[in-house]
Amino acid sequence: MDLEHLNKTQTVLLTLLVSFVTSIATGIVTVTLLDQAPPEITQTINRVVERTVEKITPEIGSQAAAAKEVTVVVKDEDLITDSIEKNKGTLVRILATPENLPEVSPDVVALGTVIDKEGHAAVPRSIFAEGMRYSAVLASGNEVSFKILNLSSTSSVALLEFAKIDSSQSALTFPKSASLKLGQTVIAISGLTRTAVAIGIVSGLEMGEGKDATSTVVSMIDTNINPRDALPGSPLLNIFGEAIGIRAVSLPETGTAYIPITIVLQEMRAVSAQAPKSN
Template structure:
């Protein structure tokens, strides 16, 4: 009976729900008998344990003081921002249907069977006219075999390459059907673009279709390295627009716009050591588009006016160190045989000197004007040729030859194909 009572008391304790508050109880004592044995240590400890008392109730924290939400900014402060916001959203809705994503694939040589195509690049473009011509960059489509175009409404169509021009990094694709609402974008006169004006880019950075970024025109009159010439030098792409609107891989070929929704340039490159945007982007100016693209549509190619010279900028520092007869201009370092410059009688130098560890041929003509327009460096010369002249035009070159100036007439040729 003793064991039964002790066992019953222990069982009663063990089956109580954990975490519940226990009432104060006295454990039953074993009934004494003639042969009572000493209780175990565990039973003695249980019997002498202090009574369990209920825990104190949980205290509810007092509520924090009432606090009204911060007031919104007053209209006199937000109205200008609202106007800009409304303009950007309206511009995006209007322009976006004309901006496309371009997916390029190339033919792969046969591997154990038939040839197949593999994706090679992705870029952007925009609708140039109502006949399905799409402007993009040459570097987006070069080496491509097939081209797939995605419009903003989800329409996907195949396109064919109509023409391309490495010298301006422009190319034209054509689709045979347009989705509803897709209309061509108007071109601005890029000669009116000014530093500080708003610049809006729409394109497909990293494949993120129809992304808008906003910045300003941060520079004009830049030049980019273009295709190589037969003599080992490189032609330049002049009149480039610089912007801080975010441009990343995939934006190439998309439009750079002003606040009116007009194209001021075609996004083409970024200045970056990491491959991502670091604050300086470049766009081919719209006036180059208006000159080059119609020729690509018509002929599949564009002929750049060409003189046939190698050149080096002259500045006061170089003029003083080499005792040159002009303080600014373009020093002719090479005349290509049988070129327009050679036929016109322009002269290159005969003396070779070292400047900054590189050889430079001096003693040649220094171009200081073209058609009466002052030429202070090679960017100004190339810019004038690209925007103001065409193949077959006759121009008047003013050159400094020794201690005298001469006027030399030259008929421009077509830049040789690489």
């Protein structure tokens, strides 16, 4: 057939036929190439298609706004600063003065950390010595006396009850799981007269015997935090602001040991169980 002798109708039909055949051929080639293409390319194409459909659909349908999914990135730095802000009000400073030298200005020998809403605080028991008089300075700056609730206990933790506690004094929060991992980031809050912080990692876990002879529990936490940066009793936190330990009085003094918070809570439960029940 001579193309020059085709009328208009025949020319249009021929053009449509060629276009149809070309479209089918293009589709076959495209599908074949996509089947052979790496996953990264197909994922990119799928994203483009999804985004195109997402933009066109609101115009065709009702005026309802398209739902958008927003991903919020939380940095470790933000978590750490939030943890410090949340827990700096839990500290109390333990003062000591020789009983035979009452005119001597008291020294800060340790930190206590408030562990419940009643205002009880935990400190390493080994900070106390014979011949010394002790008091505490609350977060508000008020100096108060205290008594040791578990005086006869053999635990490494002493629990304090203050003569008066400020309503502004906050308490620690604790993790739901007691699991600790080597290398996890930890924060120690300390300071003789003002709040200071030190950041490090868990460098070692000392294991001890659990409630029965067949189980073991963490009996001491080691960190790489410089011991000069954390007073005895300084709380050790994870990046979510939960307490995982308090600084022990290490021997030698260059040690970096922390008493696990599980021991503190266990001692608090024992004291609560022995307390007389009110009618």
